[in-house]
Amino acid sequence: MGDPPLGNTILGVETSCDETAIAVVERATVVRSSVVSSQVEQHAEFGGVVPEIAGRAHVRELVPVLAEALATAGIDDAAGPDGVDAVAATTGPGLVGSLLVGVSAAKALSLVLSLIHISEPTRRTPIS
DSSP, X not given: OOOOOXXXXXXXXXXXXXXXXXXXXXXXXXXXXXXXXXXXXXXHTXXXXXHHHHHHXXXXXXXXXXXXXXXXXXXXXXXXXXXXXXXXXXXXSSOHHHHHHHHHHHHHHHHHHTOEEEEXXXXXXXXX
């Protein structure tokens, strides 16, 4: 059967550890935007990533990062004719709480905007 046909523009969500990242990629080769919110300072005092802090930071940062990624890509209406055709999300490996934030957001966007949803492990996700 093969994979379902994908459109030209994919919005990728990556929240597997301690960075909230969203990119808009066109035709698998043109990066229209790539926005990353780092949590390095939040985890520094602990000497490593604290999963609970990481998950909560993703919840806080995901919408602003999404808004910036869409604006940078020049997309006013994600579901419009000049919007995105599919939403991809990293499914692992990673911190379970962090992954749930990104996957849930990507699935919600796909459902609300009637777009294709793509779930991929980090090793295969072209947008991270």
